[in-house]
Amino acid sequence: GQQLNQSPQSMFIQEGEDVSMNCTSSSIFNTWLWYKQDPGEGPVLLIALYKAGELTSNGRLTAQFGITRKDSFLNISASIPSDVGIYFCAGQLTGNTPLVFGKGTRLSVIA
Amino acid sequence: NAGVTQTPKFQVLKTGQSMTLQCAQDMNHEYMSWYRQDPGMGLRLIHYSVGAGITDQGEVPNGYNVSRSTTEDFPLRLLSAAPSQTSVYFCASSMAGGRSPLHFGNGTRLTVT
Numbered sequence: 001g002q003q004l005n006q007s008p009q010s011m012f013i014q015e016g017e018d019v020s021m022n023c024t025s026s027s028i029f030n031t032w033l034w035y036k037q038d039p040g041e042g043p044v045l046l047i048a049l050y051k052a053g054e055l056t057s058n059g060r061l062t063a064q065f066g067i068t069r070k071d072s073f074l075n076i077s078a079s080i081p082s083d084v085g086i087y088f089c090a091g092q093l094t095g096n097t098p099l100v101f102g103k104g105t106r107l108s109v110i111a
Numbered sequence: 112n113a114g115v116t117q118t119p120k121f122q123v124l125k126t127g128q129s130m131t132l133q134c135a136q137d138m139n140h141e142y143m144s145w146y147r148q149d150p151g152m153g154l155r156l157i158h159y160s161v162g163a164g165i166t167d168q169g170e171v172p173n174g175y176n177v178s179r180s181t182t183e184d185f186p187l188r189l190l191s192a193a194p195s196q197t198s199v200y201f202c203a204s205s206m207a208g209g210r211s212p213l214h215f216g217n218g219t220r221l222t223v224t
Binding site: 006009033035040041042043044045048088090095096098099101102103104 | 115142144146151152153154155156159161169201203207211212213214215216217218
C-alpha cells in the first residue's frame, strides 16, 4: 500500500527555535493534512492543503503542498512549550479514499 | 459539542475474550474509520465505512469486524482478543467527498494479557 515517509522521527529543540518537518510519498496525493496529537488525546487537525504549491499559515504554523504532489512540509516558528506533541502528516488521493498517515514526528521543547 | 465519542477509554482483556469498542458521532458524517496506534508505527487503518450499510477493509483488518447499521455508530468488534491487539484505538469521521478532514475521538487504550 501507499506509504508516507515522515522525518525527522523526533526532535529536541530549545524554546524559541523554529522547527521544520516534512513528509514524502512515492505516489501523488490531492490533499495533504497536518495533525497534532497531545498525550492521551486524539489527533487534531492543524492545517489542510488542497492545491499543489499551496502555502497556508495558521498562527505560527506554515505548511506547503509540494508542486510534485508527493511531498509536504510543516514549519513552526518561535516554538513554545505547548508545541510539545506528535505531529502527523496525512495524504488523501480523493475525498472518498482513506487517509494515509506518516509515522509521526515527536517534538520536545526545552524551556 | 460531542463530536466523536469513544467508549470505553480503557479496557483490559484476557486472550480469547471478545469485546466491542463503541464509536458514535453526532455530526452527520457519512465517512467513519478505525485506526490503531502503536509506538513507532503511526496510525494504521483497520476498517472504514463511506455510509450506512457499507464497510471496507483497511491496512490491518485481520482480527477485527465492523458494521455500520446507522450513520451515527461504527462499532469495532474483537471476536477473540490476542496480545498483538494491545494498542490505542481511534475512531474518526468526516463528511464524504470534498474538503472534509477527519475528526478523531480521544481513543480507547486496550491491553490484552
